[in-house]
Amino acid sequence: MSKWRWSWLYPLTFVQEPAIKQNWNQRWKKTQNFTLGYLLLGSLLLSDIYNSADSYFGRWLATLSRVPTVIHHSTTSYFWLLAIGALSNSSPFQVPGLHIICSAASAVASATIIVASPVASATFTVSSAFRCAIRHSETANMFQSTVKHFWTSQPRNNVTSLLVDTLSKLPGMLASDTLHLRQAITQLLVAFVHQLYTGLFSVLSTLSEKSETMGPSHVLEVLQSSPNNAACQIALEFLARVVVLDDFDPTLVTECFNVLSSFVSVIDSTVAVAQESEELAALSATCFLYTYSHLSVMDPMSGVLEDVHQHYNMVFPLGVDFKGLPFYYTLGTIHELFNSDQRHQQHARIEWQDYKPPSSGCAVFTCSLTKLALSEYQRRKKVPCWILHFVLHSMSLDPSPSTPDIVECLSIIAIGMGCNISRTRTILDNRYVHTK
């Protein structure tokens, strides 16, 4: 940008000079330009306050200034440790706040990518607006013409009269420029908000389209790339919301179980959940149940089912009791599922008397039970009693469970009565029921 374009800012530079400060203040009052006047006044006032405070409390500030230095050094050391821990997972400096920083950093990076494009676009609009305002500035044009006139006029002795003439015109032009500038600021603000909104909307639309096209295969990719907990949680949360399990890879069942077994373990017949990972453990249990039930319906002969069954029995012995865990019903269902064939050995049976369906969210758990009922009916020609007991309990709740839950419960009853429910049915819609 050429230098002359900033010429409309020169009067403000003059105002900063102490010699003519008072004179200019008086002139500003006359021009009735409130906006720039108040801006100027505010900055002068702040400057005075700072100078006074510096002289009076200089000593105290000097003493106090040592405290931030100590804090600064400690914080710098801590952040170095964080940085080293973040760069290498094998680093011994895995300080407690590291995962928060990592997740925050990834969130900031994602947000930056999302916001960068509309912000760049909006910035371009702002700069264009400013350029336009400067180009049409009367003050700048006047200075330009004055300087041109000064160089072209042959007797150059009338400089004083020229300067006086210019200065006399200056307040009126400044007022006019200020008005134009206000209009420009308003216009650019509107333009900025519009650009930002349009940009963000387009980004969000793209993301939403992407999430619609995302499927279990993407979740599998995320889980297989051994990500951190935050990424894992996002992937599993997505999986728990997926209504149609298209392009379903059976390996997803194994991956979900791996996540579950990495957070839940059994030590001396006692179930232990990794600290601060209860939510993720519950989510992985839900997803494992969901994917396992889906696979057991879609491909009952899949070798993955057998492998996972064996793996489960190694991790969770028969006598383990999940009572007391916040996700007892999910784990209890899985345990019941894998041990219901063990007729000669006792295992802790699942009890539903305290079960309450979640107040929000879709009926993933009930849908999983419906799929299990379907697969068990295909295998044994009967729905297991523990699933029927769940339905009986859910149907007897006061207040009644949500409509999706009731629909799933009625589906289980229909399966038990020998109705043929489509295997590819989704949680809430595309329901096809045929009586035999």
Added chain:
Amino acid sequence: MIEATNPDPIYSMRKVLTVLFPYIAQQKQHKMLDVFLCVVRASGQSGFMWHWIRLPFITLLNEGSPVSLKQAAILASPYLPWWSFPNDEHLIQLWAAAASRVPYTDKVGQSVIDTLLQIASNGSLRPHIPVDMWSWLNNRPNLPPTCIGRLQGSIQVVVQAVRALGNMETLKSYLLLVWSEWDPIHLGGVRNYSGQHCSYQKSLPEMCTSIREDFKGNRMEKHREDLLQWLDHILGQLELGLSHLQKQKPNLNGESIKQMMKQYEELESVLLEVGGKQLTADTRRIRRREEREKRGKGRGEEKGNVGPNQPMLKGMGHVSATT
């Protein structure tokens, strides 16, 4: 006619059907409930419902629940496996309280009495029956051909329990309810909850003793007449033969008809003996046949005036099993 269907497939699905009950009860649709109860009844098995139904049942019977839910629970109560709830005083109290809140209809009366007799036949539950619940017997509703409580409620201990109440009207109503052409008086041994065989039941001798001791004297003549009239009706139906009765209860067989004939003739002779009448059983049989023929002629003369062969007793009548 649902009684004619094969009950086995339905019984095999009893758990699934049980699970459906709370939903049907909450829908407040009488037709749906009626169909459900018909299907359950058609299974022809005692203790149809799954024992897990206890908790949902308590929810339905609770004081705070609407009358419609209470009514649904009362109507379904005969199909509960009462034998699997030993010493469950709470459940019986709730059931009794709910029965008193529900508006009386013939179906409600049938269900309450059916359930009452089932509960009374269980040694651990009988002591918890509120005394005023026995007065429901005085309503004498028409019990259907398949009625679990009628057979179970004719055991000796129940006869003794009703006699112990000391109310002749209730005792007579009880006998009129358990005597039926659809079921014999219970003679077999019964098992308690732990599966042990109880002592052999002597229901018939207990009833004969009751007639001799409780219904003797001139003051009891009216009661004896009512009982005789009812026995006359039952024997008349039995004399019509197996094929006639099987139309409404297909699982009846010739042996049980013979057994019932023998039982009710014995009761009839005891009643006649107590009343001091000299009519033998053969004489009464001939008289019944003559009366039947007379009615047959009357039916031909008076078209449209086809009355069932039954005595004019309160609430009692020929029960259609069609549903």
